[in-house]
Amino acid sequence: MNTQSQQKRKTFCGFTTLQIAGLTLAACIWFIMTYVASPPVGLSKAGWAATEIMFMMIVIWITDALPSGLCAFLIVILLALTGATDWSSKNTPNTRILSALIGFSAKETWLIAAAFVLGMGLVESGLGRRVTYSIMSIKIFARYV
Known part of the structure; x- marks a missing residue:
């Protein structure tokens, strides 16, 4: 595909309609899973947050709304911010970041x-x-x- 037809497909701020729909759907998934739906019985809040992030990233990858490298970086940031990977008894920002990055070791x-x-x-x-x-x-x- 040449660059002229790629430029014609861009709609808003350089994003295509599919990319905008993907980001919107990911935001809707986040809102619904955070504020509307409750976690299933037996699933912790951290597990529910990790599931939420997984569903959001699947939508973003399918729609190609963001580059893959940015998505991978975003996953680590979201896991640290939500405390989904916090395995220690201390719930400090340091332990959250360390537990989010421990898989890379x-x-x-x-x-x-x-x-x-x-x-x-x-x-x-x-x-x-x-x-x-x-x-x-x-x-x-x-x-x-």
């Missing part, structure tokens, strides 16, 4: 992030396609393709 998180970065590098550089074609050109594998 796991080795598995960085392994998955590195896999995504390497995969993107293989696709963007064209190396993945060249390796695939090289494997497909080998006589042993050519009869199965």
